[in-house]
Each structure stands twice: as C-alpha cells, then as structure tokens.
Amino acid sequence: xxxxxxxxxxxxxxxxxxxxxxxxxxxxxxxxxxxxxxxxxxxxxxxxxxxxxxxxxxxxxxxxxxxxxxxxxxxxxxxxxxxxxxxxxxxxxxxxxxxxxxxxxxxxxxxxxxxxxxxxxxxxxxxxxxxxxxxxxxxxxxxxxxxxxxxxxxxxxxxxxxxxxxxxxxxxxxxxxxxxxxxxxxxxxxxxxxxxxxxxxxxxxxxxxxxxxxxxxxxxxxxxxxxxxxxxxxxxxxxxxxxxxxxxxxxxxxxxxxxxxxxxxxxxxxxxxxxxxxxxxxxxxxxxxxxxxxxxxxxxxxxxxxxxxxxxxxxxxxxxxxxxxxxxxxxxxxxxxxxxxxxxxxxxxxxxxxxxxxxxxxxxxxxxxxxxxxxxxxxxxxxxxxxxxxxxxxxxxxxxxxxxxxxxxxxxxxxxxxxxxxxxxxxxxxxxxxxxxxxxxxxxxxxxxxxxxxxxxxxxxxxxxxxxxxxxxxx
Amino acid sequence: xxxxxxxxxxxxxxxxxxxxxxxxxxxxxxxxxxxxxxxxxxxxxxxxxxxxxxxxxxxxxxxxxxxxxxxxxxxxxxxxxxxxxxxxxxxxx
Numbered sequence: 001x002x003x004x005x006x007x008x009x010x011x012x013x014x015x016x017x018x019x020x021x022x023x024x025x026x027x028x029x030x031x032x033x034x035x036x037x038x039x040x041x042x043x044x045x046x047x048x049x050x051x052x053x054x055x056x057x058x059x060x061x062x063x064x065x066x067x068x069x070x071x072x073x074x075x076x077x078x079x080x081x082x083x084x085x086x087x088x089x090x091x092x093x094x095x096x097x098x099x100x101x102x103x104x105x106x107x108x109x110x111x112x113x114x115x116x117x118x119x120x121x122x123x124x125x126x127x128x129x130x131x132x133x134x135x136x137x138x139x140x141x142x143x144x145x146x147x148x149x150x151x152x153x154x155x156x157x158x159x160x161x162x163x164x165x166x167x168x169x170x171x172x173x174x175x176x177x178x179x180x181x182x183x184x185x186x187x188x189x190x191x192x193x194x195x196x197x198x199x200x201x202x203x204x205x206x207x208x209x210x211x212x213x214x215x216x217x218x219x220x221x222x223x224x225x226x227x228x229x230x231x232x233x234x235x236x237x238x239x240x241x242x243x244x245x246x247x248x249x250x251x252x253x254x255x256x257x258x259x260x261x262x263x264x265x266x267x268x269x270x271x272x273x274x275x276x277x278x279x280x281x282x283x284x285x286x287x288x289x290x291x292x293x294x295x296x297x298x299x300x301x302x303x304x305x306x307x308x309x310x311x312x313x314x315x316x317x318x319x320x321x322x323x324x325x326x327x328x329x330x331x332x333x334x335x336x337x338x339x340x341x342x343x344x345x346x347x348x349x350x351x352x353x354x355x356x357x358x359x360x361x362x363x364x365x366x367x368x369x370x371x372x373x374x375x376x377x378x379x380x381x382x383x384x385x386x387x388x389x390x391x392x393x394x395x396x397x398x399x400x401x402x403x404x405x406x407x408x409x410x411x412x413x414x415x416x417x418x419x420x421x422x423x424x425x426x427x428x429x430x431x432x433x434x435x436x437x438x439x440x441x442x443x444x445x446x447x448x449x450x451x452x453x454x455x456x457x458x459x460x461x462x463x464x465x466x467x468x469x470x471x472x473x474x475x
Numbered sequence: 476x477x478x479x480x481x482x483x484x485x486x487x488x489x490x491x492x493x494x495x496x497x498x499x500x501x502x503x504x505x506x507x508x509x510x511x512x513x514x515x516x517x518x519x520x521x522x523x524x525x526x527x528x529x530x531x532x533x534x535x536x537x538x539x540x541x542x543x544x545x546x547x548x549x550x551x552x553x554x555x556x557x558x559x560x561x562x563x564x565x566x567x568x
Binding site for chain 2: 088228231296299307311319321324328329330333335339344351367368374407410421422
C-alpha cells in the first residue's frame with residue numbers, strides 16, 4: 001500500500017482489501033513516526049474499522065481514517081489542547097464535526113499535537129513537546145495545528161482536521177507542504193471545539209490535495225443549532241472542483257508582500273500568479289491600507305477573548321488540580337502550574353486589555369480597527385474575485401529559534417490573521433520550495449464563496465506538481 | 476508601561492499565581508508587546524463602529540423547551556474530587 005494516498009485512493013484500497021487493513025497500515029506508519037505529530041493514538045480505531053467492514057457502511061468516508069486536532073472533542077479520547085491543565089480530561093460528548101465524520105463512516109486515528117490552547121505559530125508550546133516538520137526534523141511544522149499538518153505530510157493520515165484562529169491551519173499547511181483551508185466564519189460549527197478566541201476561529205481541513213479538502217468540507221460544513229454563529233451556506237464543495245480560471249480576476253494586495261519577506265517566497269508566489277495569468281486569469285495590484293494594523297488588532301482581540309474563555313479552567317470539575325488550603329489559592333495555583341508560559345502571557349495581556357481604564361485604549365480600539373480591516377477586504381473583493389499572497393513570509397524556522405521572543409513569533413502571523421478578522425475563506429496550497437522547504441500560496445475569497453477559492457486552488461494543482469512532492473525525512 | 480505592581484494586580488484579576496521572578500519576566504515581555512499594540516494609536520477611529528463579530532446572524536433564539544442534559548455521573552466522571560454527587564473544593568477564604 002502506498003504511503004501517501006488521496007481519499008479516493010484510500011476508498012479504492014478499502015474496496016480491494018478492507019477498512020481494517022487500511023487502518024492497520026496507517027497505525028503501522030504512525031508507530032514508526034519521527035514527527036511527534038500525535039498525542040493520542042486511538043485504541044478504538046481498528047475496532048471501528050472492523051465494524052465498518054462488518055456492517056458495510058455506505059457513507060462518503062466509509063472506513064477512511066482521519067486525524068483530529070487535540071482541541072476537538074471526541075468521546076472516549078483524551079482532549080488535552082496540548083496543556084497540562086486538561087491532563088486526563090476525556091470529553092463526554094462529540095463535537096459537531098466529529099458527529100458528522102462518524103456518520104460519514106470515518107475512522108478516527110487519534111488526536112494531533114498543537115500549540116497549547118491553539119496559541120502559537122510553531123507547535124512548540126505543547127505540554128507534550130514540539131512536533132517536528134517532516135521536511136526537516138530540526139524545524140517547526142508551523143502552528144497551532146502543526147500536528148495535523150505534519151501527520152498528513154508524513155503519510156501518517158490521509159487528511160486531518162485543525163482549527164484556524166489567526167492562521168493555525170494555513171501556517172502549518174504552508175510549512176509542511178500540504179493544503180489547508182480556513183472556511184468562512186460560520187460555515188463549520190464550533191460546537192465541541194475548545195474555545196480560544198471564538199469570534200475568530202474556525203475548524204478547517206488539511207490534506208494532500210484540494211479534492212480531499214472539498215470531500216471533507218462536504219461532510220463537516222453546514223448548519224448546527226448548537227452554535228449560534230452557524231450559517232447554512234448550501235455550498236457544494238466538490239462541485240467547485242473545475243479545472244478552469246478563464247476570466248477570473250485576481251487582486252494582489254501589495255501590503256502582503258511587506259518588509260522581511262523571504263525573496264524565494266515572493267518569487268514562488270509571484271510565479272504562481274503568473275501561472276494563473278497563463279491559464280486565462282487576469283491580475284492587478286490592489287491596496288489594503290489598514291492591513292498593517294491587523295496583527296495588533298488581532299492579538300488584542302484574541303488575547304481578550306482568551307482571557308475570558310480560559311477562565312473556566314480552574315481545577316474544579318476536570319483536569320489538573322493543585323493542592324491548596326483554600327479555594328482561591330487552589331484556583332490560582334492550578335492555573336499557575338497547569339498553563340504554560342505563552343498561555344499565561346496571553347491571559348495576562350487579555351485581562352489587562354479588558355481591565356478598567358484600558359478597555360477603550362486596547363479592546364475597543366482593536367474592534368474598531370477590525371472594522372477598517374474588514375472594509376479593506378470588502379472593497380478589494382468588490383473589484384476582484386480573489387486575493388492572492390504568500391501564506392507565510394518565510395519558510396519553516398528552526399525549533400527553538402523564535403520561542404523566547406513572543407513578538408517575533410507573533411509577527412509570523414502577519415499574512416494570515418487579517419483573514420480571521422474579516423471572516424473570509426482562505427486556502428494555502430503548495431507553490432514552490434526554498435532549500436528543500438515548502439512555500440504556501442494563500443488564496444482568499446468573498447464570504448461563503450469557497451467555490452471560487454477551491455476552483456482556483458484546484459486549477460493550480462492540476463497544472464503544477466508542487467503538491468506531489470513528499471518529504472525526504474520520513475521515507 | 477506596566478509596572479511590577481500592575482503585573483501582580485493582573486495576576487490577581489486573572490487568578491494566576493505569579494512569583495517574584497516571574498513578575499519581572501512578565502513585566503518585560505508584556506511591555507514589549509504593549510508597545511507594539513501602541514501603533515494602533517496612530518489610526519483615527521473616532522467615527523468607526525466596532526466589529527465584535529463578522530457573522531451576520533442576529534437574535535438566535537430557540538423554543539424554550541427542556542432537553543436531556545448530561546447525567547450526573549457523566550458530569551462527575553472527569554474528577555476525583557467529588558462527594559455526594561457534587562464537586563468537592565477546599566473551603567472558600
């Protein structure tokens with residue numbers, strides 16, 4: 001059995017042999033993993049696959065294995081969010097996306113490593129240690145869905161779910177040479193996903209190709225009454241897979257090619273845009289003047305929401321609890337010992353930004369800037385069908401290189417976080433390499449126009465071969 | 476600029492115990508990030524409305540119907556600290 005297979009090939013293999021054999025093969029690959037991409041391998045995966053073989057499941061993903069980021073609740077599997085504070089916590093309910101996957105017949109291989117509570121751009125802040133990039137084991141896979149991207153790139157799962165708050169699906173997709181989609185805000189229910197910054201985050205798929213992204217979106221997207229921001233967009237994702245960009249208008253926002261961009265990244269992305277031109281699309285430079293303020297606005301909002309959301313972790317009902325004589329000391333000690341440095345830093349900053357006297361200066365100001373950033377997107381996307389830019393300004397950096405300096409690490413989200421402020425869909429697809437490390441092209445679209453985003457991504461893939469390259473480290 | 480006293484106060488508000496050495500470290504790192512946030516001051520926003528949420532959904536209601544909730548033993552399954560069907564915590568104060 002080939003190590004890297006598309007979902008269509010996996011389904012073919014299941015027909016030829018069995019879901020059990022396919023799952024067993026993936027478990028064997030996981031057993032030899034060098035990435036530390038999984039934090040939990042499900043001991044029920046084989047049993048689940050056998051059941052599908054025995055009962056002849058007809059679902060669109062019958063017997064197809066999938067990896068799940070460790071902040072998405074799956075009954076019976078620990079859900080740690082990469083944190084000590086949730087050590088031993090096993091959710092009593094499934095997330096909406098998990099219900100959908102199980103109904104489609106998917107087999108859950110396990111839970112993937114992540115930056116603690118999805119806060120990070122490198123998957124180095126996990127309580128379970130960093131994940132390695134399959135293209136170079138000394139480098140980060142990107143974050144915070146680094147485990148999900150690494151296991152797909154390393155052939156340890158055909159596809160995976162991640163979550164994207166400021167680029168956490170697209171960043172590791174770019175660094176690991178896979179495809180990652182952040183859907184429009186509201187397209188996928190967040191019910192059962194541990195909240196970090198809920199006005200920004202969306203569950204998103206990671207896969208080896210655009211088709212598999214569409215297959216997964218057709219399963220997980222749709223209305224859920226348990227998420228009050230859920231919207232039924234009625235998009236048929238697989239139908240968007242048309243190899244044609246004739247007449248498509250592309251906007252290239254100059255602000256996404258700012259200072260500090262790696263020259264090979266710029267070259268690969270501009271090369272991709274010229275490829276579109278040769279396929280019949282047109283492009284023009286556009287300006288989004290408020291983008292330079294997006295990063296600061298994003299972090300203030302994310303940290304403020306985090307300080308509120310993470311207040312629920314107090315050691316009372318689940319997870320880690322520190323010993324103390326009274327309740328207040330128990331909570332303060334539990335949170336001091338249970339959260340890692342980066343999470344505490346963000347909670348403290350968020351608490352400060354919301355505190356009396358500073359609310360207007362930081363939080364309210366950031367929300368107003370968010371309006372301006374959103375208006376930039378509305379304006380640009382009223383003139384063109386799509387926007388294209390680098391996903392990450394640089395290729396994957398070395399483990400440990402940026403971790404001591406939070407601001408430097410935050411700056412790596414400069415091209416991805418504006419999208420979350422505006423809530424628009426955005427995909428990262430492989431578009432080249434520099435020194436053997438993958439580069440991602442980011443394609444952004446209008447709200448709920450995933451069809452055009454996927455069509456453009458699919459057409460690029462059909463006419464190039466970047467997505468077929470595999471990492472040498474794990475072969 | 477955040478002072479040591481500010482860090483201690485925020486730690487108290489956030490219910491995170493911070494020791495003496497950490498206070499200094501946090502003070503330095505938080506100040507460098509806050510300095511970066513300060514760039515927003517140069518952007519005039521007096522007439523701009525804040526965007527709390529981009530989803531265009533308003534007043535999401537459902538019928539007020541009682542539904543099944545998680546059974547007590549399931550709710551208590553994730554902790555060792557329980558007594559008589561309740562979570563057990565140390566005394567307050």
